[in-house]
Amino acid sequence: MLALPVGLTAALTLSACGGGGDGGGDGDIELVVATFNEFGYEELLEEYEEANPGITVIQRKTGTAEAHHQNLFTKIGAGSGLADIEGVEEGYIAQAMEASGRFHDLNEIGPDDVSPDRWLDWKYEGGQTPDGKLIGYGTDIGPLAMCYRADLLEEAGLPSDPAEVGELFATWDSYFAAGDEFIAANPDTAWFDFGPQVFNAMHNQLETGYYDTDSNLVVETNADIRDNWDQVVAAIEGGQSAGLEAFSPAWDTSFREDAFATKTCPPWLLGQIEELAGPDKVWRVAEDFPDGGGNWGGTWLTVPTQTDHPEEAAALAAWLTAPEQQTRAFVASGPFPSQIEALESEELLALTNEYFDVDTGALFAERAADVGPAQFKGPRDGQIQSNVLSPALASIEEGTASPDQAWDAFLSGSLNLAG
Amino acid sequence: MTVGTSGSTGSDGTGADGDPPASPGDGGGRRSLRERLNHWDVRYSPYLYIAPFFVIFAIVGLFPLLYTSYVSLFDWSLVAEDPVFIGLDNYVALMGDARFWQAMVNTISIFILSTAPQLAMALLFAVLLDAHLRARTIFRVGLLLPYVASLVALGIIFGNLFNHDYGLINGVLGLFGIDPINWHANRFASHVAIASMVNWRWTGYNALIILAAMQAIPRDLYEAATVDGAGRWRRFISVTLPMLRPTMFFVVITATVGGLQIFTEPKLFAQVPGSNNGGSTGQFQTVTLYMYQQGFENFDLGYASATAWVLFLVIVIFALINFWLTRRISSTEDSR
Numbered sequence: 143m144l145a146l147p148v149g150l151t152a153a154l155t156l157s158a159c160g161g162g163g164d165g166g167g168d169g170d171i172e173l174v175v176a177t178f179n180e181f182g183y184e185e186l187l188e189e190y191e192e193a194n195p196g197i198t199v200i201q202r203k204t205g206t207a208e209a210h211h212q213n214l215f216t217k218i219g220a221g222s223g224l225a226d227i228e229g230v231e232e233g234y235i236a237q238a239m240e241a242s243g244r245f246h247d248l249n250e251i252g253p254d255d256v257s258p259d260r261w262l263d264w265k266y267e268g269g270q271t272p273d274g275k276l277i278g279y280g281t282d283i284g285p286l287a288m289c290y291r292a293d294l295l296e297e298a299g300l301p302s303d304p305a306e307v308g309e310l311f312a313t314w315d316s317y318f319a320a321g322d323e324f325i326a327a328n329p330d331t332a333w334f335d336f337g338p339q340v341f342n343a344m345h346n347q348l349e350t351g352y353y354d355t356d357s358n359l360v361v362e363t364n365a366d367i368r369d370n371w372d373q374v375v376a377a378i379e380g381g382q383s384a385g386l387e388a389f390s391p392a393w394d395t396s397f398r399e400d401a402f403a404t405k406t407c408p409p410w411l412l413g414q415i416e417e418l419a420g421p422d423k424v425w426r427v428a429e430d431f432p433d434g435g436g437n438w439g440g441t442w443l444t445v446p447t448q449t450d451h452p453e454e455a456a457a458l459a460a461w462l463t464a465p466e467q468q469t470r471a472f473v474a475s476g477p478f479p480s481q482i483e484a485l486e487s488e489e490l491l492a493l494t495n496e497y498f499d500v501d502t503g504a505l506f507a508e509r510a511a512d513v514g515p516a517q518f519k520g521p522r523d524g525q526i527q528s529n530v531l532s533p534a535l536a537s538i539e540e541g542t543a544s545p546d547q548a549w550d551a552f553l554s555g556s557l558n559l560a561g
Numbered sequence: 562m563t564v565g566t567s568g569s570t571g572s573d574g575t576g577a578d579g580d581p582p583a584s585p586g587d588g589g590g591r592r593s594l595r596e597r598l599n600h601w602d603v604r605y606s607p608y609l610y611i612a613p614f615f616v617i618f619a620i621v622g623l624f625p626l627l628y629t630s631y632v633s634l635f636d637w638s639l640v641a642e643d644p645v646f647i648g649l650d651n652y653v654a655l656m657g658d659a660r661f662w663q664a665m666v667n668t669i670s671i672f673i674l675s676t677a678p679q680l681a682m683a684l685l686f687a688v689l690l691d692a693h694l695r696a697r698t699i700f701r702v703g704l705l706l707p708y709v710a711s712l713v714a715l716g717i718i719f720g721n722l723f724n725h726d727y728g729l730i731n732g733v734l735g736l737f738g739i740d741p742i743n744w745h746a747n748r749f750a751s752h753v754a755i756a757s758m759v760n761w762r763w764t765g766y767n768a769l770i771i772l773a774a775m776q777a778i779p780r781d782l783y784e785a786a787t788v789d790g791a792g793r794w795r796r797f798i799s800v801t802l803p804m805l806r807p808t809m810f811f812v813v814i815t816a817t818v819g820g821l822q823i824f825t826e827p828k829l830f831a832q833v834p835g836s837n838n839g840g841s842t843g844q845f846q847t848v849t850l851y852m853y854q855q856g857f858e859n860f861d862l863g864y865a866s867a868t869a870w871v872l873f874l875v876i877v878i879f880a881l882i883n884f885w886l887t888r889r890i891s892s893t894e895d896s897r
Binding site for chain 2: 206216219240534540541559
């Protein structure tokens with residue numbers, strides 16, 4: 143008997159939060175911003191309230207990206223309960239595109255002074271649907287660099303100084319070749335952590351990914367995918383992979399155990415590596431990344447059509463993603479800016495990291511400049527990567543499937559998802 | 562309750578002024594209305610009393626059940642605007658879906674690995690606790706502690722225990738010269754690991770229910786049995802087990818329903834936090850995990866609903882089989 147009224151009250155409270163009802167009615171507007179992990183918005187939002195009387199901003203934080211997006215898409219399906227501004231992460235943006243009718247076109251409702259050249263091209267394009275509708279303002283990005291254990295490379299007789307490792311990390315060919323050399327000299331340690339991590343970095347550099355620009359699945363006909371696959375499988379079979387599923391408890395532990403020597407790393411991973419590895423492991427960041435640049439992670443701010451105040455919400459989102467605010471959010475809690483002006487700001491360029499002994503701001507700003515055009519992401523792109531491709535490669539590492547079986551599982555799994 | 566029965570019309574007449582006990586039909590509208598109300602009261606108010614349960618059941622039980630069957634007939638995406646009616650296509654696709662059947666086999670395997678030892682151990686614990694022990698309450702509370710512990714914490718702890726490279730269990734096996742078992746990769750090993758999580762959590766809970774039932778068995782039955790010369794084992798077989806039969810039904814049925822819906826344990830057992838894959842080749846993906854993945858990760862609500870319905874039918878079948886088995890087992894014991 144009790145369960146029902148309690149449930150109802152909870153539902154009502156939630157929808158009151160999300161709906162952003164017109165408070166007192168005398169011009170007071172309440173805007174809810176839904177975020178996950180660390181966006182660094184606390185001080186910024188307070189400042190926005192002060193500068194814009196009559197607007198109250200509430201931040202609804204969710205711990206993990208997974209829970210946040212689960213909530214987001216369930217409420218899109220339910221047709222109510224969303225915040226006025228919802229963050230959408232890279233891995234989920236394709237799904238948001240699929241439901242693009244549920245988001246406002248920021249070209250239409252956003253402030254006029256927001257121009258595309260505020261952002262890096264590929265970041266701006268990433269928030270756009272194929273038919274040119276802008277559903278998200280870009281916040282942060284994750285330009286890829288290569289992190290490596292200088293001490294282990296040195297032991298194996300390889301160059302280890304950031305200025306000298308360039309040739310090892312110039313191309314994927316040289317990267318895998320160096321891997322062979324490394325494990326020949328140091329058979330107890332793998333070259334990289336997990337096959338799918340390397341594959342994903344290679345994959346995101348491709349011009350065409352799992353889908354062509356008309357959203358047709360092309361995994362079977364895209365020869366580049368097969369090439370990358372073959373290279374990674376060869377590396378796995380050559381013993382270069384530690385076979386540690388990224389972000390699993392074992393992966394966490396492995397940083398303390400000399401389990402592998404290199405790791406693809408966006409700026410947001412540096413803090414984690416430092417924390418996991420501890421002070422006596424010598425991690426460095428190389429200035430080069432194989433075959434150019436790459437991106438891993440980053441978010442867009444969207445304005446769902448459920449909001450009662452689309453224009454006010456778009457104005458807030460535009461303000462939050464403006465270069466000055468991005469720089470401050472970055473300083474506050476580390477999301478790496480995607481705006482050209484922020485990437486050139488002195489505050490960012492001056493940032494150094496003692497543990498990695500590197501000017502992180504300058505290095506990653508350069509890495510960001512190397513990222514190629516945005517690869518088109520089809521409707522099931524994220525799921526193909528995390529639920530079909532990664533498990534297939536992992537099954538080779540675990541020894542539960544042969545490379546041929548794993549390839550078949552990858553093909554049939556992606557067809558299933560897309561069909 | 563009996564006051565209002567139709568036979569009591571005469572007693573009701575005291576209020577009226579000496580009307581002949583003629584047929585009540587002509588006695589005036591007012592009186593007959595009262596009678597009719599009385600009649601209705603008796604006939605219908607019991608239904609009203611139990612109505613709240615059925616109303617709530619209709620809202621939170623029946624409606625979702627029926628609505629799910631409705632959704633399962635559509636190509637229904639969580640985020641798209643218009644569902645398309647496709648009849649039984651979802652069910653047809655499901656029957657040919659190798660991944661679904663794999664999940665079904667996983668579920669049944671984990672279910673058997675957890676339920677059977679769990680109930681046997683629960684019965685054993687109950688018998689031990691039924692004996693005259695010192696500090697019985699402490700042992701009983703101790704049994705229930707795993708059930709109270711947070712399932713998420715439990716998942717993390719077991720995930721670490723069963724870790725291939727750095728886990729305690731493989732470490733201990735290594736001391737005896739046994740090669741490390743890849744608990745996450747090997748299909749059967751992963752089922753054993755997940756079943757051990759379930760057993761750890763639910764054995765005590767079931768033991769306490771069985772214990773409560775044991776304590777309700779009249780002690781003079783045992784005394785009579787002892788007088789008749791029955792030993793401990795004989796008393797257990799011929800008195801305790803038959804008397805426990807209704808409770809065992811309950812425990813077996815709830816374990817069946819819960820075991821076949823197993824979701825949290827395999828989800829938490831996955832190496833990657835939040836993954837619904839159930840391992841790299843789906844080796845420990847259960848039906849509910851698969852359903853959840855279809856519905857909330859792939860947005861295919863229609864397919865997920867069809868999965869839910871098939872699972873519902875399977876649970877009903879298993880519950881009936883178990884009901885029949887439990888009945889058979891305890892009645893053969895009974896007849897001895």
